[in-house]
Amino acid sequence: MPEVPEVEALREFLDGQLVGKEIVRVLPLTINVLKTYDPPLSALEGATVTAIARHGKYLDIVAGDAGLHLAIHLARAGWLRWKDSFPAEPPRPGKGPLALRVVLGGGDGFDLTEAGTTKRLAVHLVRDPADVPGIARLGPDPLDESFGRDTFARLLAGERRQIKGALRDQSLIAGIGNAYSDEILHAAKMSPFKPVKNLSEDEITVLYEVMRSTLREAVERSRGVAAGRLKAEKKSGLRVHGRAGEACPVCGDTIREVSFSDSSLQYCPTCQTGGKPLADRRMSRLLK
Numbered sequence: 001m002p003e004v005p006e007v008e009a010l011r012e013f014l015d016g017q018l019v020g021k022e023i024v025r026v027l028p029l030t031i032n033v034l035k036t037y038d039p040p041l042s043a044l045e046g047a048t049v050t051a052i053a054r055h056g057k058y059l060d061i062v063a064g065d066a067g068l069h070l071a072i073h074l075a076r077a078g079w080l081r082w083k084d085s086f087p088a089e090p091p092r093p094g095k096g097p098l099a100l101r102v103v104l105g106g107g108d109g110f111d112l113t114e115a116g117t118t119k120r121l122a123v124h125l126v127r128d129p130a131d132v133p134g135i136a137r138l139g140p141d142p143l144d145e146s147f148g149r150d151t152f153a154r155l156l157a158g159e160r161r162q163i164k165g166a167l168r169d170q171s172l173i174a175g176i177g178n179a180y181s182d183e184i185l186h187a188a189k190m191s192p193f194k195p196v197k198n199l200s201e202d203e204i205t206v207l208y209e210v211m212r213s214t215l216r217e218a219v220e221r222s223r224g225v226a227a228g229r230l231k232a233e234k235k236s237g238l239r240v241h242g243r244a245g246e247a248c249p250v251c252g253d254t255i256r257e258v259s260f261s262d263s264s265l266q267y268c269p270t271c272q273t274g275g276k277p278l279a280d281r282r283m284s285r286l287l288k
Contacts, residue, residue, distance in 0.1 A: 001076040003057060004143060004175030005218035006230050010080055011054045013227050014061070014110075017082065018049040022105035023063055026070075028123070029091055033099040033112070036124045036131075043068060044125065055135045056174030068125060070102075071132045072112065075120035081111045082227050099123075110227075138174040142211055143219070152208045156196050163199070163207070164192035164265060176211075179234070180218065182241040182266050184211045186250075191273045192258075192265050240266045 002010070026041040028034045034041065047064030054060065059080075061070040074080070078099070085107050091098050097113040099121050114121040124132045139155065140147050155173065159166050166172055167181040176184070185192050188210040190203070199207070218237060225233050235242065239249050244257035244266050253270035258280045269275050 001057070001177050001179075002074050002079075002230075002234075003177040003180050004141075004215055005180070005222050006234055007054055007057050007059060007074075007175070008143065008219050009222035009225060009230055010059060010227060011052050012223065013082075014059070014080075015052045017108075018052060018061065018104070021049055023047050023049065023102060024105050025101070025103040027090060027101040027103075029093045029098045029100055030114075030119060031094070032119055033121055033123050034125075035122050036126060039068060039125055039127070041125055044070065053129070055129055056138045056141065056170055057177070058129075058132070058135055060129055066127070068127060069129050071124040071126060071129060071135060073122045073134060074112070075114070075122065077115040077118070078121035079113055079231070080227055081113055082108075083110060084108050134170070137171045139170065139172045141174050142176065143215055147212075149205060149208045152211075153201075153204050156199065156204060159196035161196055162193050163190060163196050166196050167211075176215075178263055178265065179238060179241040180214065183218075183238060184214050186240045186268060186271060187214055189271050191278070192267055193278060240268060242266065 023044045026044050028041065044063055047068065049061060049063045051062040052060065053062060057073060059072040062068070063070065086101070086103060086109065091101065097115050098111055099114050100112040100123055101109065103109040112121060112123070126132055130136045140151060156166065164181055164185065167176050167184065168178065182192070188207050190207065221237050222230055222233055240255050243255050246255050247253070248255055248268040248271060251268065251270045253268050255266050255268055256277050257264050257266050258278050267273065267278065269277050
């Protein structure tokens with residue numbers, strides 16, 4: 001799933017490609033991609049794009065004198081593909097991974113695509129970003145200049161969850177998902193299962209600093225990379241996430257994995273858990 005660094009890179013890319021251009025057509029190509037009906041997508045036709053914003057993992061294309069917001073959440077398997085031109089014949093709805101197409105006055109534009117059979121990519125057209133439930137419930141953005149260590153400490157105060165789950169909670173902190181929570185915890189040398197309530201003040205400081213530096217470095221790596229290459233760039237920069245069975249780049253230990261029903265986490269035992277492998281209950285059940 002695209003997280004803060006990739007969505008921020010897409011925002012910067014679209015800022016250079018879309019702002020000042022006229023939207024000619026917006027074509028929804030799957031039944032459930034559009035989550036709103038008022039205003040209709042036709043309200044964007046003839047509108048000029050004025051800004052590109054980001055809210056956590058949401059892209060926000062602002063267009064027209066009325067300041068309409070086309071909010072896009074790419075979900076786990078969605079992506080944005082820039083097109084310099086399109087075939088004369090429009091695509092048939094419901095065929096292949098195409099979810100939505102935006103065509104500009106110059107004939108260029110972008111497609112939203114989603115792989116797989118589980119369709120979660122979501123598009124909202126609203127007058128105010130806060131009208132999108134997923135945006136309205138977002139916590140503060142960890143890349144915002146106002147997001148200081150004290151803000152982070154206040155967010156963690158009273159938390160009873162494990163640190164991995166807290167970092168991924170969009171209502172607590174916006175934009176961090178499965179991959180970068182693994183990367184942050186590896187860099188901070190913390191177990192993903194460590195309870196937030198057990199963090200010392202020094203550990204909160206370390207976690208805050210590592211979170212900010214990890215995300216900023218990922219944004220810098222992604223900056224200027226074409227939209228089509230961002231996924232590969234993300235994967236190449238990850239140290240532990242998605243690398244179970246490989247050697248830890250810090251200590252050389254084997255990266256381990258814990259599987260859940262719909263996701264998994266990766267970690268280094270030597271760097272993060274005192275050399276002890278974490279219990280993988282799903283694998284234990286499979287081995288019985």
